[in-house]
Amino acid sequence: MTAATFVLVDGQPATSISVLDRGLMYGDGVFRTIRLQAGQALWWPEQIAKLAADAARLGIACPPAEVWQQDVAQAAKQWPTAALKLVLTRGSGDRGYAPPQAAVPSRLVVAGPLPAWPAALWETGIEARLCELRLARQPRLAGIKHLNRLENVLARAEWDDPALQEGLLLDQAGQMICGVSSNVFIYRDNELLTPRLDQCGIAGVARARLMARAAAYGLPVREAEFDLTALLAADEVLLTNSLIGVWRVAKLGRHVWPQPVIYPVVREFLHA
Numbered sequence: 001m002t003a004a005t006f007v008l009v010d011g012q013p014a015t016s017i018s019v020l021d022r023g024l025m026y027g028d029g030v031f032r033t034i035r036l037q038a039g040q041a042l043w044w045p046e047q048i049a050k051l052a053a054d055a056a057r058l059g060i061a062c063p064p065a066e067v068w069q070q071d072v073a074q075a076a077k078q079w080p081t082a083a084l085k086l087v088l089t090r091g092s093g094d095r096g097y098a099p100p101q102a103a104v105p106s107r108l109v110v111a112g113p114l115p116a117w118p119a120a121l122w123e124t125g126i127e128a129r130l131c132e133l134r135l136a137r138q139p140r141l142a143g144i145k146h147l148n149r150l151e152n153v154l155a156r157a158e159w160d161d162p163a164l165q166e167g168l169l170l171d172q173a174g175q176m177i178c179g180v181s182s183n184v185f186i187y188r189d190n191e192l193l194t195p196r197l198d199q200c201g202i203a204g205v206a207r208a209r210l211m212a213r214a215a216a217y218g219l220p221v222r223e224a225e226f227d228l229t230a231l232l233a234a235d236e237v238l239l240t241n242s243l244i245g246v247w248r249v250a251k252l253g254r255h256v257w258p259q260p261v262i263y264p265v266v267r268e269f270l271h272a
Contacts, residue, residue, distance in 0.1 A: 005112040006078040008071050021106055023089030026097065027148030029106075030054040032205070034084040035243050036111065039076040041084060042242065044069075046205045051086060054144045060090050060105055068107070075111040082111045083243055089147070114243065117165075122267070125250025125257070126165040126239070130228065131155040131180065135171040135200045143203035155180045166239055168231075168252065171200055175225050182241045183207035186234035187262045191220035193234075206240035206270070213269045219262070236261040246270050 009017055022028035032051045035042040048065045055062040068086060075084060087108040093100035133155040155167055167180045178184055178201045185194045185207075192214055197203050214221040231237060236257055237249035248263040250256065 005110055006075050007111075008074060008109040010107055011067070011071055011074075017089075017106060017108070018092045020092040020094075021089050022091065022093055022099075022103070023087065023106065023147050027146060028058070028099070029060065029087060029089035029147045030058065030145055031085060031087040031147060032145060033242055034086065035114070036072075036076055036079060036082040036084045039080040041072050041076075043205055043209060046209060047086075047242070050145070050203075050205050050208075051088065054146070055088055055105075057144055058090075058146065059099065060088060062088060063105070063107055068109075071107070071109040075109050079111040079113075081114065083114050085110045087147070117244070121165065121247060122245075125248040125260070125263075127163055127251040128166045128168055128179070128239075128249050129159055129164050130253060131158055131167040131169050133158065133169065135169050135177050137171055137173070137199040139199055142200050143197045145202050145204075152180050165247070166249075169201075170228060174227050176227060176231050177201040179239050182239040182244070182247075184231075185210065185238040185240065186226065186231055187236040187238070188230075188234045191222065192238075192262070192266075193222060193224045193226060196223045196225055204241055206242050206245065210240055210246065210266065210270050213272065214266070217265075217269050219265070236263060238263060238266060240270070
């Protein structure tokens, strides 16, 4: 633990986990990234439900929401406004890939400062790039926010230009999937489209929330397959995650979207 972070391991302040933890050894676990505002975890019911659902898909027993809430309350006392990360691993075990029968899951909560994004990004839009890395398809893991994020690490290592806020990722079939740390929406023909995530990618809570709110506000929204050409032909490109909420892409490579179209409406109802 440092002055810039607050860490709990199984509900207790800590600075380390077991070297035999399967989250460390194999990426065997799941996580959520949550925005703390004035001591409150943003979109908490959706976040904890998604954590439990992802854990269930990996066969990891998730502690009850009340247990996590106690941890979050501790973290919020130290960091009332923060980036909060909940991590659940399968726990420690002997060497080998076979999941131990009697493993006791480990839960970690880490709170620290929010990224220092300029406020203007929510008004003027962001600049993104197309990543060279292509995501592998694996339906068994599709949609899950699991701990093996090496594809994202390698994709993010492709640039160090501070003017670029995000990188967009295609899969091996050339289909648009997501951003390095965000979900993608495009607006065209008076509807919102977001990539299908049944082969790869992470289904984020902000994505699910935007889809539900769009439908409630009468804005057609659906999951679909589309490639880079379709994205560039869109009237608007939006990115979502639980820390930023929603950003508008103003520039991708040489392509520019100079003015917002549906973005002001989406930004309003996402947080309503």
